[in-house]
Amino acid sequence: MRVELLCTGDELVTGLITDTNSTYLEARLFDLGVKVERVVLVGDVRPDITQALKEAASRADVVVVSGGLGPTADDFTLECAAEAAGVPLEEDAQVLDWLHLRYAARGLSPNPSALRMARVPRGSEPVRNPEGSAPLVVMKLGGAQLFFLPGVPREFKALLEGEVLPRIRATLDARPERTYRAFRLLRTVGIPESELDMAVAPMGPRHPRIVFGFRTHAPENHLKLMAEASSQSEADAALAAVEVECRQMLGTKLFGVDSESYAAVVLETLRRAGATLAVAESCTGGLIAQQLTAVPGSSEVFIGGAVVYSEKMKSAWVGVPPDVLARHTAVSRETAEAMAEGVRDACGTTYGLSVTGYAGPGGGTPEDPVGTVYCALSAPGVPTRCERISVTGDRDRVRLFAASHTLEMLRQHLLAASATP
Amino acid sequence: MRVELLCTGDELVTGLITDTNSTYLEARLFDLGVKVERVVLVGDVRPDITQALKEAASRADVVVVSGGLGPTADDFTLECAAEAAGVPLEEDAQVLDWLHLRYAARGLSPNPSALRMARVPRGSEPVRNPEGSAPLVVMKLGGAQLFFLPGVPREFKALLEGEVLPRIRATLDARPERTYRAFRLLRTVGIPESELDMAVAPMGPRHPRIVFGFRTHAPENHLKLMAEASSQSEADAALAAVEVECRQMLGTKLFGVDSESYAAVVLETLRRAGATLAVAESCTGGLIAQQLTAVPGSSEVFIGGAVVYSEKMKSAWVGVPPDVLARHTAVSRETAEAMAEGVRDACGTTYGLSVTGYAGPGGGTPEDPVGTVYCALSAPGVPTRCERISVTGDRDRVRLFAASHTLEMLRQHLLAASATP
Numbered sequence: 001m002r003v004e005l006l007c008t009g010d011e012l013v014t015g016l017i018t019d020t021n022s023t024y025l026e027a028r029l030f031d032l033g034v035k036v037e038r039v040v041l042v043g044d045v046r047p048d049i050t051q052a053l054k055e056a057a058s059r060a061d062v063v064v065v066s067g068g069l070g071p072t073a074d075d076f077t078l079e080c081a082a083e084a085a086g087v088p089l090e091e092d093a094q095v096l097d098w099l100h101l102r103y104a105a106r107g108l109s110p111n112p113s114a115l116r117m118a119r120v121p122r123g124s125e126p127v128r129n130p131e132g133s134a135p136l137v138v139m140k141l142g143g144a145q146l147f148f149l150p151g152v153p154r155e156f157k158a159l160l161e162g163e164v165l166p167r168i169r170a171t172l173d174a175r176p177e178r179t180y181r182a183f184r185l186l187r188t189v190g191i192p193e194s195e196l197d198m199a200v201a202p203m204g205p206r207h208p209r210i211v212f213g214f215r216t217h218a219p220e221n222h223l224k225l226m227a228e229a230s231s232q233s234e235a236d237a238a239l240a241a242v243e244v245e246c247r248q249m250l251g252t253k254l255f256g257v258d259s260e261s262y263a264a265v266v267l268e269t270l271r272r273a274g275a276t277l278a279v280a281e282s283c284t285g286g287l288i289a290q291q292l293t294a295v296p297g298s299s300e301v302f303i304g305g306a307v308v309y310s311e312k313m314k315s316a317w318v319g320v321p322p323d324v325l326a327r328h329t330a331v332s333r334e335t336a337e338a339m340a341e342g343v344r345d346a347c348g349t350t351y352g353l354s355v356t357g358y359a360g361p362g363g364g365t366p367e368d369p370v371g372t373v374y375c376a377l378s379a380p381g382v383p384t385r386c387e388r389i390s391v392t393g394d395r396d397r398v399r400l401f402a403a404s405h406t407l408e409m410l411r412q413h414l415l416a417a418s419a420t421p
Numbered sequence: 422m423r424v425e426l427l428c429t430g431d432e433l434v435t436g437l438i439t440d441t442n443s444t445y446l447e448a449r450l451f452d453l454g455v456k457v458e459r460v461v462l463v464g465d466v467r468p469d470i471t472q473a474l475k476e477a478a479s480r481a482d483v484v485v486v487s488g489g490l491g492p493t494a495d496d497f498t499l500e501c502a503a504e505a506a507g508v509p510l511e512e513d514a515q516v517l518d519w520l521h522l523r524y525a526a527r528g529l530s531p532n533p534s535a536l537r538m539a540r541v542p543r544g545s546e547p548v549r550n551p552e553g554s555a556p557l558v559v560m561k562l563g564g565a566q567l568f569f570l571p572g573v574p575r576e577f578k579a580l581l582e583g584e585v586l587p588r589i590r591a592t593l594d595a596r597p598e599r600t601y602r603a604f605r606l607l608r609t610v611g612i613p614e615s616e617l618d619m620a621v622a623p624m625g626p627r628h629p630r631i632v633f634g635f636r637t638h639a640p641e642n643h644l645k646l647m648a649e650a651s652s653q654s655e656a657d658a659a660l661a662a663v664e665v666e667c668r669q670m671l672g673t674k675l676f677g678v679d680s681e682s683y684a685a686v687v688l689e690t691l692r693r694a695g696a697t698l699a700v701a702e703s704c705t706g707g708l709i710a711q712q713l714t715a716v717p718g719s720s721e722v723f724i725g726g727a728v729v730y731s732e733k734m735k736s737a738w739v740g741v742p743p744d745v746l747a748r749h750t751a752v753s754r755e756t757a758e759a760m761a762e763g764v765r766d767a768c769g770t771t772y773g774l775s776v777t778g779y780a781g782p783g784g785g786t787p788e789d790p791v792g793t794v795y796c797a798l799s800a801p802g803v804p805t806r807c808e809r810i811s812v813t814g815d816r817d818r819v820r821l822f823a824a825s826h827t828l829e830m831l832r833q834h835l836l837a838a839s840a841t842p
Contacts, residue, residue, distance in 0.1 A: 013457040015448025016636050016645065020439050022462070027436025036434040037469065039462035041443075048458065185437075194535050197493035201534070204494070213465070214493045215432050216573060224431070279728075285714025286707030289728040293706025296782055296816055298730075305728030306738065307700075307710040313725035313768060317738055347734060361717050393552075393575070395717055 001172060003029060004060040005039045006052055008067040008077050009151055013043045021066050021156045028165055032172060033181040044068065049080040057084070057141040062168060064160075067151030069134035071113040077148060078137060082121040085141050089119040095126045095135050102133055127163050131155040136163055145171075180232040182239040185215075186223040186246055187260065188253045189408055193221045199249050206245075209238040218397070219404040220262065223250075252415050263291045263298075266407050269414045270301040270351075277410070278347035279305045280318045280339040282330065282356040283373060287403045304347040308339070318342035318354075331356050331365075336374035337384045344378045351413075352378035355406050359398040371398050375406040379413055422593060424450060425481040426460045427473055429488040429498050430572055434464040442487050442570075442577045449586055451647075453593060454602040465489065470501040478505070478562040483589060485581075488572030490555035492534040498569060499558060503542040506562050510540040516547045516556050523554055552579040559588075600649055603656040605664055606636075607644040608681065609674045610829055614642045620670055627666075630659040639818070640825040641683065644671075673836050684712045684719075687828050690835045691722040691772075698831070699768035700726045701739045701760040703751065703777040704794060708824045725768040729760070739763035739775075752777050752786075757795035758805045765799045772834075773799035776827050780819040792819050796827040800834055 005025060011017040019041060026036045037060065042048045049068070056063040068077030082089045095118040103110045110133075117134045120126050124139035132155040137148040147164045149156050172178055188196065193216050200212050200223065213224035223246060227238035247254060256265045270277055279288050279302075289305030292298050306317040311330055314320040319342035320335055328334040336356050344352025357373025364370040371393075376386040387409060391401040426446060432438040440462060447457045458481065463469045470489070477484045489498030503510045516539040524531045531554075538555045541547050545560035553576040558569040568585045570577050593599060609617065614637050621633050621644065634645035644667060648659035668675060677686045691698055700709050700723075710726030713719050727738040732751055735741040740763035741756055749755040757777050765773025778794030785791040792814070797807040808830060812822040 010456070011634070013447055013460060014451045014634075015444050015446070016634055018439055018441050018444040023436050023439040025436070026434055030435045035431070035464060037464070037466075038473070039434060039460075041460035043456060043458070045458075052459070194492045194532060197534055198532060201494065211431075213431050213495055214491075215437060218575075224437070281707075283714075284711075285719070285723075286702075286710030286726050286728065287714075289707030290705075290711045293704075293708075293728070293730065294817065294820070298706070302706075303731045304734035304738070305707050305726075305730075307707065307714070307726030307728070309714065309720050309726075310724045310768070316767060317725065317727065346737060347731070396715065397575070399715070 001034055001062060001168075001175070001178075002060040003034055003036050003062045003064070003168075004056045005036060006049075006056055006063060006065045007039070007041045007151070008044065008049050008065070010043045010074070012041045012067070021151065021153055024153075024157065025064060025160060028160065029168070030181070030183065032165070032169055033179055034168070034172070035181075044074045044076070046076060046080055046083075049077060050084050053081060053084045053141065053146070057144040057146065060144050062171075063141075063144050063146045064149065064164065065146060066149045066156055069117065069137070069148060069150045071116055071133070075116070078120060081124075081137075081139065081141070081146065081148065085121055085123075085139065087122040090122050091115075091118050092120050092126050095120065098128050098135065099133055127159070129155055129159060130162065131158040138167075178230075180229055180235040182227045182232070182235040184225045184239055184243055185258050186225065186243075186250065186254055187256045187262070188221050188223065188250055189219060189255055189262065189404060191221060191250070191253045196221055196223055200246070203242065203245055203249075207238065207242045209235070210242045219401050252412060255411065261295065262404075262407070264295045266411050267292060267295055267298050267301055269411060273350075273414055273418065275350035275414070276301050276303050276347075277351045277353065278303050278343045278349040280314075280343035280352070280354040281305065281307050282309065282314070282339070282354075283359040284355045284399050284403045284406075285309065287399050288353065288355065288406060291403065291407075303349050304343070306343055306346070314339060318346055329365075331358060331368055331372065331374065333374055333376075333386045333388065336376040336386045337378070340376035340378035340386075341384055350380060351410060353406050353410055354378075355402050357398070357402055359395045359402070361395060373398065373402040373405070375402065375409060377406075377409045377413060385409070422455055422483060422589075422596070423481040424455055424457050424483045424485070424589075425477045426457060427470075427477050427484060427486045428460070428462045428572070429465065429470050429486070431464045431495065433462045433488070442572065442574060445574075445578065446485060446581060449581065450589070452602070452604050453586070453590055454600050454649075455589070455593070465495045465497070467497060467501055467504075470498060471505050474502060474505045474562065474567070478565040478567065481565050483592075484562075484565050484567045485570065485585065486567060487570045487577055490538065490558070490569060490571045492538055492554070494534075496537070499541055502545075502558075502560065502562070502567065502569065506542055506544075506560065508543040511543050512539050513541050513547050516541065519549050519556065520554055548580070548584050550576055550580060551583065552576045557584055601651065601653045601656045603648045603650075603653070603660040605646045605660055606679050607646065607664075607667055607671065607675055608677045608683070609642050609644065609671055610640060610676055610683065610825060612642060612671070612674045617642055617644055621667070624663065624666060628659065628663045630656075631663045640822050673833060676832065682716070683825075683828070685716045687832050688713060688716055688719055688722055690832060694771075694835055694839065696771035696835070697722050697724050697768075698772045698774065699724050699764045699770040700827075701735075701764035701773070701775040702726065702728050703730065703735070703760070703775075704780040705776045705820050705824045705827075706730065708820050709774065709776065709827060712824065712828075724770050725764070727764055727767070735760060739767055750786075752779060752789055752793065752795065754795055754797075754807045754809065757797040757807045758799070761797035761799035761807075762805055771801060772831060774827050774831055775799075776823050778819070778823055780816045780823070782816060794819065794823040794826070796823065796830060798827075798830045798834060806830070
């Protein structure tokens with residue numbers, strides 16, 4: 001089934017709003033085994049909308065259109081649809097009833113501009129909107145079925161889930177030639193995209209039913225696996241086979257699948273180990289603590305975080321000896337190690353992590369230029385370990401990769417510890 | 422000038438990624454007086470990309486294409502461009518040099534898949550990418566000028582700002598029929614979008630040359646003012662007139678304009694007051710510290726942040742008396758006030774801020790359900806002030822609005838203090 005989306009509205013082509021309705025719908029369709037072929041965004045320009053409707057209807061089996069159904073002067077998507085189909089707009093008695101009921105519920109009656117919403121193309125099917133005034137409108141154009149939805153995300157989603165997706169699913173189920181898909185996202189850290197690609201390339205010929213894809217979501221790289229087959233069980237089996245190989249190849253660089261977040265995985269690994277964590281941050285300034293505490297239930301394992309932006313607080317909160325700071329400076333292996341040990345001590349946790357470095361744009365020394373970060377892990381029964389990394393890019397990027405590297409030191413340590421009998 | 426955007430990538434049509442590159446580019450072009458006519462998103466399907474390129478080039482003067490320039494097997498946008506133009510792909514010696522230099526800087530040499538990035542359509546102009554390996558490629562197709570950019574947002578933006586927009590601006594400047602625009606974004610906190618809309622509505626008739634727009638970027642709401650005229654000076658004058666009125670109407674709810682970030686404004690207000698700040702966070706878990714330290718130079722005024730997720734650390738780091746915790750619990754006015762005073766004391770700063778609350782989904786009490794947050798400000802010469810807020814929504818939203826409310830208590834205090842003679 002060929003599906004296209006058409007989104008209308010000046011706000012979508014002038015940078016005012018990012019179109020998230022499409023993302024939502026694409027994901028829901030993909031779950032049904034349908035990959036959207038094309039998404040088109042046009043402004044509130046009648047000939048552009050009419051033309052885009054005709055083009056989409058000429059290519060696709062289903063076109064989902066959003067926006068321009070409301071009461072205001074720049075809402076004219078249905079006029080364009082009527083023109084594209086060569087039919088007039090007509091007031092629909094049922095939609096008129098719905099409008100009156102909806103306004104009456106608030107003690108009002110619809111004003112003339114609201115009544116415009118009762119005008120739909122002749123021969124189309126209006127469907128009541130549980131969340132708003134403008135109805136869903138279903139109509140045929142050429143060989144395509146068109147669904148017109150309001151652009152307001154809450155209304156868009158309600159009509160999509162309640163009406164549009166069930167109808168698409170029913171059509172799919174009735175088709176003999178349906179393609180079944182199975183999908184897995186493998187999430188990695190610490191492996192560059194081109195390396196990932198090189199490692200995966202030789203697997204292609206062995207897995208002809210798999211489409212491999214790559215996505216960079218710094219500091220993570222994701223490998224997308226999609227199996228296509230003529231039955232769900234074949235698609236599932238093909239996916240399972242390639243997933244096993246990929247897991248072997250990625251090893252511990254693979255941290256999670258599908259929607260699992262890195263922070264949630266780290267916290268879960270700690271929880272399974274019965275361990276707790278504290279963090280002392282200088283250049284990342286609370287980023288690590290914030291990432292961890294964004295996960296519900298993190299308070300079970302995350303005990304405390306010290307954002308120690310001054311030398312004084314490095315000593316006061318996490319016990320870095322003033323002479324270490326004086327001899328080695330705040331950005332040094334010695335300070336990082338003292339911070340990791342000190343925060344672990346102060347919070348009485350199993351593990352302590354620390355970060356200190358030059359995030360830029362100012363600061364740095366000839367030996368440790370901007371982008372240099374010292375990351376340390378204090379763990380029971382082993383010497384404190386510090387790693388020095390050099391991150392290119394701006395302040396945000398340095399902080400992001402420094403946070404990731406530091407947490408990854410802990411995750412790898414936990415994995416190694418749990419692997420040792 | 423007719424401009425269209427074409428974004429390629431399976432991740433854009435399967436719901437994995439929301440296309441924010443387009444939003445960014447649309448806004449930048451709009452500043453130049455150009456409204457994008459159409460945005461098209463297609464998956465990694467060669468005939469679809471080739472077809473979409475041909476269609477866009479047949480309609481537009483300029484087509485900006487993003488995605489599919491990288492080293493992996495699903496990167497083939499330039500192959501499609503070559504096919505659409507009827508020319509071969511050829512290895513470009515200069516791009517090859519850039520690749521070798523880039524890899525050499527990291528002590529590596531490019532692998533075979535990276536070398537694919539040196540192959541560009543015959544007759545096209547490659548431009549060096551300061552942020553990545555894949556170059557910008559400029560070429561003609563029919564009457565249109567095509568710009569091919571990597572989809573990675575950092576690289577996309579760098580090449581857009583450094584190369585694409587200056588070239589488009591130069592072309593625009595050479596045209597006689599140009600519309601001039603002037604633009605201001607007024608950034609507010611603490612005023613709902615519908616209230617903003619109501620306040621602005623009566624201004625419309627007095628300012629016929631102004632297009633008013635609204636943008637919600639939680640927890641902020643932005644008012645967009647755009648003046649259109651046939652000369653730049655007229656546009657500037659119309660904008661200045663409406664801006665004065667808006668500033669009066671918004672008062673201190675207006676915190677900044679255009680690209681000013683809230684955190685940067687708070688830090689600058691502190692700096693001007695010669696003041697310093699420390700923060701103790703419970704439910705926001707480092708979010709406030711992270712927002713502030715993301716701003717370059719924040720270390721001048723931000724001294725320390727304590728993420729005190731346990732009762733023990735609330736006492737140890739910011740001196741909350743154990744009996745306050747025992748009597749009033751960790752989520753209470755008394756604890757919030759003790760945290761703000763304690764962190765100010767520990768860090769020796771002018772101001773201390775604190776947050777404690779139930780971010781959810783777990784936790785809460787009948788009196789203080791999930792979404793209840795206590796925010797406190799300790800300042801010199803006045804009693805510590807605590808405000809209790811109730812935020813609806815999920816964990817992320819509670820944390821976001823709690824952080825914003827807390828910082829806003831400080832900003833309003835600073836504004837009031839600087840207004841008093």
